[in-house]
Amino acid sequence: MARINLGQRAGITPTPMLLIGTYNDDGTPNAMVATWGVTATWEVVELNLYKVRKTTGNIKTRKAFTVSCVTQDTLAQCDYLGTVSGKKCPDKVQRTGLTPVKSELVDAPYFEELPVTMECELLRIDPEEDDISLRILGTVKNVSIDQRVLKDNGKTLDFDKLHPVCWDNFSNDYFAIGGQLGRWFTLGKPYNREGFRYEE
Numbered sequence: 001m002a003r004i005n006l007g008q009r010a011g012i013t014p015t016p017m018l019l020i021g022t023y024n025d026d027g028t029p030n031a032m033v034a035t036w037g038v039t040a041t042w043e044v045v046e047l048n049l050y051k052v053r054k055t056t057g058n059i060k061t062r063k064a065f066t067v068s069c070v071t072q073d074t075l076a077q078c079d080y081l082g083t084v085s086g087k088k089c090p091d092k093v094q095r096t097g098l099t100p101v102k103s104e105l106v107d108a109p110y111f112e113e114l115p116v117t118m119e120c121e122l123l124r125i126d127p128e129e130d131d132i133s134l135r136i137l138g139t140v141k142n143v144s145i146d147q148r149v150l151k152d153n154g155k156t157l158d159f160d161k162l163h164p165v166c167w168d169n170f171s172n173d174y175f176a177i178g179g180q181l182g183r184w185f186t187l188g189k190p191y192n193r194e195g196f197r198y199e200e
């Protein structure tokens with residue numbers, strides 16, 4: 001099959017859709033969508049945020065933010081929060097009807113309707129390779145999960161209840177994540193004929 005070349009551009013897809021919660025200077029909650037966000041280490045998350053975002057300024061001031069997994073139930077509200085800036089619409093969170101809750105650990109809000117949240121303290125802001133964005137590193141102080149999306153006696157996330165959403169870098173469309181395909185360390189076993197052990 002022939003392949004096509006798209007040239008030099010970001011191409012990691014799909015990526016998880018995340019909602020970033022912060023406080024404005026006057027204490028009103030703000031939120032934006034980020035799909036350029038990754039796990040950096042077990043304790044650190046990394047976001048790529050444009051310098052102009054209200055959220056970026058809020059993180060610099062308050063030194064904190066929350067990262068929540070966007071769900072199908074909250075997708076329309078989050079799409080709106082990802083397309084209108086708090087600079088133009090300071091009450092944008094209120095307009096969505098989402099319920100902000102003050103984190104007890106960091107100076108940022110999370111949202112009751114989004115069941116999986118990381119509460120993060122600003123670790124560091126690094127320059128990016130371009131002039132327009134910043135690499136924002138946050139130390140995860142806590143992962144907070146609403147019990148309604150758990151299974152196995154509260155030990156694991158139930159994707160059939162959470163309904164997380166991902167985003168495609170090429171089409172700009174949102175997609176559902178679902179359908180368990182197997183368990184890690186099991187599907188690849190037939191290829192590991194020598195039985196090599198996993199190295200940390």
Ligand SMILES: Cc1cc2nc3c(=O)[nH]c(=O)nc-3n(C[C@H](O)[C@H](O)[C@H](O)COP(=O)(O)O)c2cc1C
Pocket residue numbers: 017030031032033034035036037048049050052053054055056079081082083084085086087167
């Ligand atoms: C699907 C989606 C993904 C986005 N990902 C990012 C991102 O990773 N980084 C970023 O700076 N902006 C991203 N945005 C844009 C911001 O969410 C948007 O500009 C938002 O209105 C900023 O709000 P604020 O100015 O109140 O912080 C994304 C928007 C959408 C809809």
